[in-house]
Amino acid sequence: MEDWVWDHYNKSVPMSTYLVAFVVSDFESRQSDRNLSGPVFSVWARKDAIHQAEYARDIGPRILTFFESYFNVPFPLPKQDMIALPDFNAGAMENWGLITYRETAMLYDVNVSSDYNRQRIATVIAHELAHQWFGNLVTPSWWSDLWLNEGFASYVEYMGTDHVEPDAKILEQFVVDEIQNVFALDALDSSHPISVPVHHPDEINEIFDRISYGKGASIIRMMNHFLTEASFKAGLSNYLNKWKYNSTTQNNLWDSLTEQAWTDRTLDSHVTVGTIMDTWTLQKGFPVIQVDRNYPGKHANFTQTKFQLIKNATMAKEYESYRWWIPISYASKTFNAEFKRTKPEFWIKKEEKWNDHGIHVDKTDWLIINVQQTGYYRVNYDIRNWQLIIDQLSKNHSVIHNVNRAQLLDDALNLARASLLPYDVAFNVTQYLKNDDDFVPWESFLNAFSYISTMLLRSPSYGIFKKYMRSLLENQYNRVQFMQRDDDPLLKRFHRINIVQWACAVDSPDCVSQVKQLFGAWMNETEPDNANPVPMNMRGFVYCSAIKNGGETEWNFLWERYSLSNVASEKNTILRALACTRETWILNRYLLWAVTPGSGIRKQDGTSVISAVARGDIGSYLAFNFIRDKWTVIREHFPVGLFSIGGIVTSISNRLTTPFELNELLNFKTKYHNDLGAAARAVDQAIERVTANIQWHGDNYKAIDEWLQRATSAENEIPVTSSAG
Ligand SMILES: *[C@@H]1O[C@H](CO)[C@@H](O)[C@H](O)[C@H]1NC(C)=O
Ligand SMILES: *[C@@H]1O[C@H](CO)[C@@H](O)[C@H](O)[C@H]1NC(C)=O
Ligand SMILES: *[C@@H]1O[C@H](CO)[C@@H](O)[C@H](O)[C@H]1NC(C)=O
Ligand SMILES: *[C@@H]1O[C@H](CO)[C@@H](O)[C@H](O)[C@H]1NC(C)=O
Ligand SMILES: *[C@@H]1O[C@H](CO)[C@@H](O)[C@H](O)[C@H]1NC(C)=O
Numbered sequence: 001m002e003d004w005v006w007d008h009y010n011k012s013v014p015m016s017t018y019l020v021a022f023v024v025s026d027f028e029s030r031q032s033d034r035n036l037s038g039p040v041f042s043v044w045a046r047k048d049a050i051h052q053a054e055y056a057r058d059i060g061p062r063i064l065t066f067f068e069s070y071f072n073v074p075f076p077l078p079k080q081d082m083i084a085l086p087d088f089n090a091g092a093m094e095n096w097g098l099i100t101y102r103e104t105a106m107l108y109d110v111n112v113s114s115d116y117n118r119q120r121i122a123t124v125i126a127h128e129l130a131h132q133w134f135g136n137l138v139t140p141s142w143w144s145d146l147w148l149n150e151g152f153a154s155y156v157e158y159m160g161t162d163h164v165e166p167d168a169k170i171l172e173q174f175v176v177d178e179i180q181n182v183f184a185l186d187a188l189d190s191s192h193p194i195s196v197p198v199h200h201p202d203e204i205n206e207i208f209d210r211i212s213y214g215k216g217a218s219i220i221r222m223m224n225h226f227l228t229e230a231s232f233k234a235g236l237s238n239y240l241n242k243w244k245y246n247s248t249t250q251n252n253l254w255d256s257l258t259e260q261a262w263t264d265r266t267l268d269s270h271v272t273v274g275t276i277m278d279t280w281t282l283q284k285g286f287p288v289i290q291v292d293r294n295y296p297g298k299h300a301n302f303t304q305t306k307f308q309l310i311k312n313a314t315m316a317k318e319y320e321s322y323r324w325w326i327p328i329s330y331a332s333k334t335f336n337a338e339f340k341r342t343k344p345e346f347w348i349k350k351e352e353k354w355n356d357h358g359i360h361v362d363k364t365d366w367l368i369i370n371v372q373q374t375g376y377y378r379v380n381y382d383i384r385n386w387q388l389i390i391d392q393l394s395k396n397h398s399v400i401h402n403v404n405r406a407q408l409l410d411d412a413l414n415l416a417r418a419s420l421l422p423y424d425v426a427f428n429v430t431q432y433l434k435n436d437d438d439f440v441p442w443e444s445f446l447n448a449f450s451y452i453s454t455m456l457l458r459s460p461s462y463g464i465f466k467k468y469m470r471s472l473l474e475n476q477y478n479r480v481q482f483m484q485r486d487d488d489p490l491l492k493r494f495h496r497i498n499i500v501q502w503a504c505a506v507d508s509p510d511c512v513s514q515v516k517q518l519f520g521a522w523m524n525e526t527e528p529d530n531a532n533p534v535p536m537n538m539r540g541f542v543y544c545s546a547i548k549n550g551g552e553t554e555w556n557f558l559w560e561r562y563s564l565s566n567v568a569s570e571k572n573t574i575l576r577a578l579a580c581t582r583e584t585w586i587l588n589r590y591l592l593w594a595v596t597p598g599s600g601i602r603k604q605d606g607t608s609v610i611s612a613v614a615r616g617d618i619g620s621y622l623a624f625n626f627i628r629d630k631w632t633v634i635r636e637h638f639p640v641g642l643f644s645i646g647g648i649v650t651s652i653s654n655r656l657t658t659p660f661e662l663n664e665l666l667n668f669k670t671k672y673h674n675d676l677g678a679a680a681r682a683v684d685q686a687i688e689r690v691t692a693n694i695q696w697h698g699d700n701y702k703a704i705d706e707w708l709q710r711a712t713s714a715e716n717e718i719p720v721t722s723s724a725g
């Protein structure tokens with residue numbers, strides 16, 4: 001029998017059925033340099049793209065070896081394959097020994113892709129490889145324990161990445177990308193506990209959300225720090241060895257960790273890990289700790305309350321009974337001044353609404369709680385302590401750990417948003433930033449400030465808002481310069497992207513003209529697909545900016561580059577940028593293409609095109625109209641990916657700020673409430689967010705306008721004392 005192939009398979013190890021995968025393809029493969037004692041490690045891709053798999057081939061086996069040693073359990077299979085698929089609904093899937101990826105999550109072209117693309121590839125590969133132990137070797141008993149799987153992989157992916165890309169200082173990036181990012185969602189009344197019962201397939205899709213991944217990772221990191229690294233690692237290894245080839249619930253992990261922590265005396269013998277962690281997994285949300293210092297007495301009163309982003313008396317009543325076990329670490333000028341010690345000095349227990357505790361801090365010194373933001377909570381202080389912190393930041397911000405600077409900015413601006421701190425104080429915290437060269441605090445600040453930017457966009461204050469931003473950015477813009485240099489460390493490159501992107505967004509003239517020049521130069525190339533003068537890291541916003549300020553010619557030029565590119569990350573960058581146009585008819589056509597087979601936009605990319613349109617100033621209305629008009633078409637086009645439609649709803653709702661728009665959203669829910677599937681929760685969250693946007697305007701607009709007036713008028717220029725980095 002010619003043309004027939006008969007494959008024979010050995011008996012597999014005991015495993016969950018969701019982890020079985022077969023691939024039939026004409027793809028090519030490359031084997032990694034063989035480590036004789038390790039598994040055979042291969043990468044697979046389309047023939048035309050296999051050269052882009054070099055990076056994955058290089059880091060994959062190194063990360064695998066790292067996890068073998070970290071978990072202290074050898075990888076049990078004789079081989080590990082990783083394959084890049086051109087059309088794939090998820091980002092990646094951890095099938096045991098045959099991991100499947102989107103092309104953007106595995107393929108890296110050194111001449112085209114950005115540093116961000118590369119970092120993302122490292123984190124996704126590390127995430128999937130971590131699942132080979134956590135999820136595959138030991139598997140969850142039921143979907144309700146999915147968060148443990150995902151949270152865990154989302155945490156240790158940072159360790160695996162740190163091992164192969166130490167320059168990324170990715171453990172510092174964690175606080176911004178995970179904790180602070182998920183705080184925004186988990187602060188809503190429509191959030192949910194991380195541990196939820198699951199009865200219906202829609203509920204499975206629904207829990208693949210930021211709460212399972214981001215909050216899961218954050219509370220596991222908190223646990224790592226309160227147990228200490230040695231106990232955490234040993235307990236984990238015991239758990240994996242005890243339960244290998246078996247299924248578990250979260251309690252089995254808590255038990256192994258408790259046992260180890262008691263042996264090591266890192267946890268009090270009348271508390272278990274389960275007792276502590278239940279307060280974080282069974283309740284939604286997170287606490288804010290109000291710290292009121294007694295200055296002469298060297299003690300402080302710590303009060304825990306659930307953080308509520310939006311005032312709602314009914315809900316506040318319900319939240320009165322919410323309590324957590326909260327590990328308290330702190331630093332000051334003379335105590336833990338290096339911000340190294342993250343182990344708790346003491347706990348606020350679940351039974352304690354407040355706890356008045358002695359602290360080693362002089363009355364003239366600032367106090368900062370939650371060292372390196374290892375605890376999953378926000379902190380507020382009495383105004384005097386905020387002022388001491390602000391003084392330190394303006395005198396010499398380097399005295400305070402960069403991760404805690406990020407925390408202070410994110411906490412202050414969000415406490416103000418929740419009416420727990422005057423905006424005056426929060427804005428005063430931001431003024432030192434002109435001297436801060438560090439990526440992490442700026443990233444936190446820009447994330448929090450982009451909310452204010454969106455809220456002010458259509459208001460008379462937008463002009464002075466931009467003026468204030470330019471005053472903060474100017475110094476940094478001059479320091480990093482528009483053009484990258486080959487010897488720039490990775491985080492300086494990331495920092496540059498942020499600074500330059502914002503400088504352009506607030507109309508910094510130099511930035512705007514550089515962008516124009518670069519894109520113009522590209523359009524003049526005779527072979528634009530082989531020569532692109534736009535630096536790889538700048539492409540995302542340079543393209544967007546050119547499309548925004550250009551017309552049909554620019555759009556068509558870029559669309560053609562999209563069609564001809566062989567690099568998935570570049571295609572992805574272009575797809576997002578094409579949504580930046582202000583031409584209504586082009587946007588409407590683009591939305592339609594997103595759900596039209598054969599248009600050139602792959603099914604996997606359809607929802608991200610709609611989301612990208614929804615994030616634009618003009619596009620948000622068009623996208624909202626589009627999903628209302630075409631809901632049935634959308635549902636049919638994305639049958640399994642319905643949970644990513646939640647992402648569209650989220651993008652749209654960020655831009656809606658008026659009661660009229662809220663009403664439209666409520667009508668949408670009424671009309672389709674039986675048909676929302678896994679997007680139901682996202683719609684509720686959107687309604688809550690828009691309600692909050694409306695309330696925010698009423699409460700804060702005036703104070704912010706006044707502060708900005710004061711800060712940007714030359715005669716009242718607030719001096720920021722010089723400082724060193
Ligand atoms: C098949 O499995 C057996 C034991 O499970 C092992 O000894 C043998 O080497 C495996 N064969 C192959 C080809 O992997
Ligand atoms: C080869 O793999 C083994 C076990 O998987 C590991 O201990 C060793 O360090 C690896 N060697 C290299 C050079 O990566
Ligand atoms: C990147 O560009 C260099 C120089 O132009 C070339 O030698 C190399 O093959 C290119 N690499 C890839 C992966 O295309
Ligand atoms: C799996 O765990 C159960 C306890 O939940 C135990 O009874 C069983 O023997 C274990 N199976 C294996 C293969 O270890
Ligand atoms: C601590 O604060 C709580 C309320 O936030 C208050 O009820 C309590 O009396 C305070 N305790 C001390 C010792 O000041």
Ligand SMILES: *[C@@H]1O[C@H](CO)[C@@H](O)[C@H](O)[C@H]1NC(C)=O
Binds near residue numbers: 189312313314691
């Ligand atoms: C407050 O929360 C309740 C319960 O979730 C909700 O029904 C009500 O609409 C909310 N009130 C406001 C003003 O948002």
Ligand SMILES: *[C@@H]1O[C@H](CO)[C@@H](O)[C@H](O)[C@H]1NC(C)=O
Binds near residue numbers: 397399723724
């Ligand atoms: C600022 O603080 C850092 C870290 O403590 C220190 O290394 C540096 O010398 C200080 N700079 C100035 C100007 O005091």
Ligand SMILES: *[C@@H]1O[C@H](CO)[C@@H](O)[C@H](O)[C@H]1NC(C)=O
Binds near residue numbers: 387422424718
């Ligand atoms: C904020 O800074 C301004 C200028 O330094 C000062 O006048 C104001 O009192 C500060 N506000 C607070 C609440 O500290």
Ligand SMILES: [Zn+2]
Binds near residue numbers: 127131149150153
């Ligand atoms: Zn995962």
